Amino acid sequence: MLLGLFSYLSLYTWNLRTGYLDSLSSYTGLEIVGWTLLPGKLFKAKVGNFWNTYIDLSDIREENEALHQRLELMSSTLARSKEEAAEVKRLRAMLSFIPPPAWTPIGSRVVAFHLGPHAALETLVVDKGEAAGVGLNTPVATSKGVVGRILRAGPYFSTVLLMTDLNSKFGVLGQKNRTPGVISGKGIDNPLEVLYVPLNSPIEKDEMLVTSGLDGIFPKGLPVAQVTLIERSESSLFLVVKAKPLIDVKKIEEVMLFKYNDAVGGGAGASLEYLQ
Amino acid sequence: MRTNFGNILWWTIFTLLGIWLQSLIPGVDILIVGLLVSLQEERFTQTLWLLLVWMLIQEGASGLAFGSGILWYALLFVFYGIGRWLFQVRNIFFIGLLGALLGIWHYCLVSMMAALQDYRVASDRLFVESALQAALFPLLWFVVYTIRMMRPVDAPDL
Numbered sequence: 126m127l128l129g130l131f132s133y134l135s136l137y138t139w140n141l142r143t144g145y146l147d148s149l150s151s152y153t154g155l156e157i158v159g160w161t162l163l164p165g166k167l168f169k170a171k172v173g174n175f176w177n178t179y180i181d182l183s184d185i186r187e188e189n190e191a192l193h194q195r196l197e198l199m200s201s202t203l204a205r206s207k208e209e210a211a212e213v214k215r216l217r218a219m220l221s222f223i224p225p226p227a228w229t230p231i232g233s234r235v236v237a238f239h240l241g242p243h244a245a246l247e248t249l250v251v252d253k254g255e256a257a258g259v260g261l262n263t264p265v266a267t268s269k270g271v272v273g274r275i276l277r278a279g280p281y282f283s284t285v286l287l288m289t290d291l292n293s294k295f296g297v298l299g300q301k302n303r304t305p306g307v308i309s310g311k312g313i314d315n316p317l318e319v320l321y322v323p324l325n326s327p328i329e330k331d332e333m334l335v336t337s338g339l340d341g342i343f344p345k346g347l348p349v350a351q352v353t354l355i356e357r358s359e360s361s362l363f364l365v366v367k368a369k370p371l372i373d374v375k376k377i378e379e380v381m382l383f384k385y386n387d388a389v390g391g392g393a394g395a396s397l398e399y400l401q
Numbered sequence: 402m403r404t405n406f407g408n409i410l411w412w413t414i415f416t417l418l419g420i421w422l423q424s425l426i427p428g429v430d431i432l433i434v435g436l437l438v439s440l441q442e443e444r445f446t447q448t449l450w451l452l453l454v455w456m457l458i459q460e461g462a463s464g465l466a467f468g469s470g471i472l473w474y475a476l477l478f479v480f481y482g483i484g485r486w487l488f489q490v491r492n493i494f495f496i497g498l499l500g501a502l503l504g505i506w507h508y509c510l511v512s513m514m515a516a517l518q519d520y521r522v523a524s525d526r527l528f529v530e531s532a533l534q535a536a537l538f539p540l541l542w543f544v545v546y547t548i549r550m551m552r553p554v555d556a557p558d559l
Contacts, residue, residue, distance in 0.1 A: 133468070133471060133472070136468070136471075137466070137467075137468040140466060140467045140468065141466055141518075146460075146467035146468075147460075147466060147467050149457070149467075150457050150460035150461040150463075150467055151461055152461075153457045153458075153461060154456075154457035154458040154459065154460055154461020154462060155461035155462060156461070157416075157420070157454075157457075157458050157461070158420055158458060158461060158462050161416075161417050161420045161421065162420065162421065162424055165421065237424045237462070238424075238427060239427035239428060240423055240424055240427065240462040241423055241428075241430070241458075241459050241462035241463055242428065242429060242430035242433075242459060242473060242507060242511075242530075242534070243459060243460070243462075243463035243464075243465050243469040243470065243473070243510075243511060243514070244427060244428055244462065244463060244464060245463075245464060245465055245511045245514070245515045245520060245522045245527070246464035246465075246520065246522075247523075248464050250462065276464055277464070279461070284462070284464060286464065291520075291521040291522070291523060292520050292521055312523045312526070313523075313526075
């Protein structure tokens with residue numbers, strides 16, 4: 126028994142140092158899981174689309190009108206944003222700022238959520254892997270906001286660590302007041318917490334939080350959460366700030382993975398090119 | 402050869418259905434039920450192959466470093482070995498007891514392995530998953546064992 130325990134501990138620590146067994150399980154087990162679940166997800170999506178398009182036409186007219194109005198609002202917002210982006214580009218050139226690196230978005234489908242008996246972390250399985258240029262820490266988001274980052278990548282499927290997980294932390298900024306902080310997950314049903322916000326920092330309730338890009342993982346400017354609570358702590362130098370994520374992780378079906386382009390360029394707004 | 406192919410096909414379908422069921426019930430191991438049935442059939446080569454494949458599947462889907470699966474399935478073998486010495490291993494009460502032990506072990510194992518890697522785990526969610534594992538284990542075993550026994554080659558001797 127002692128020999129068995131010694132062998133196990135040796136194997137475990139060897140794997141922690143080298144990652145070979147993790148890679149083996151990603152290249153075999155994760156792929157088996159992905160290829161098993163993906164056909165069913167695709168079938169479900171096709172049936173759902175057919176049902177919504179041809180059979181369940183209730184409320185379609187109302188939804189259509191609401192979407193038209195939203196589209197008009199978004200178009201005017203986009204026009205203003207383009208003007209501001211052009212101004213930033215000119216100012217960057219005047220000040221000789223190096224333009225931010227470009228990110229390429231890759232669409233991906235969610236295959237599974239929190240799978241298996243050892244799923245200690247809040248994770249998703251998505252159908253893109255190293256073959257698509259995805260790797261460890263690749264950022265994951267939807268059009269509404271950040272989802273998380275790649276924790277483990279196989280050839281064609283990857284595991285995503287959700288931002289609501291207790292072990293997820295990354296840098297954010299208030300969109301209006303530009304106050305920096307570190308946003309931390311507190312569990313899937315709990316609000317996020319923004320750490321290390323000094324007591325006198327300008328931050329408001331309902332202010333949008335975006336990625337700061339300072340952690341070197343997420344592109345700058347991706348929407349993350351909305352501030353819901355600000356309290357002064359009697360025993361700390363920092364404010365207690367809670368935020369609600371912009372996406373409902375339980376209902377995500379498709380995500381975007383952001384592949385980092387080594388070639389620097391693209392000009393102002395390159396970090397947000399995916400929005401155009 | 403025909404029996405072997407039929408057996409492989411049976412376990413392949415079981416694996417695929419098990420993965421699907423695991424996607425519907427997060428945090429619970431469905432495949433371990435098949436491992437117990439294989440142990441009860443006393444087909445050790447079959448059991449080893451199933452163990453190898455299923456361990457890779459569970460480790461691949463896991464967010465923890467490789468190693469949890471070895472301890473998880475090792476305790477099944479230990480509990481089964483002790484149970485075989487003391488009880489009737491096809492008795493539903495033994496299966497229920499085994500399910501309870503696995504539920505407790507699930508909580509302890511995930512907590513311990515997460516702590517080794519400096520990960521924090523949501524204790525309340527882990528508790529619910531462990532309870533589900535304990536509760537579903539005897540039910541799933543009964544279904545799988547019954548279906549398995551319907552195969553003519555596996556019918557018990559009268």
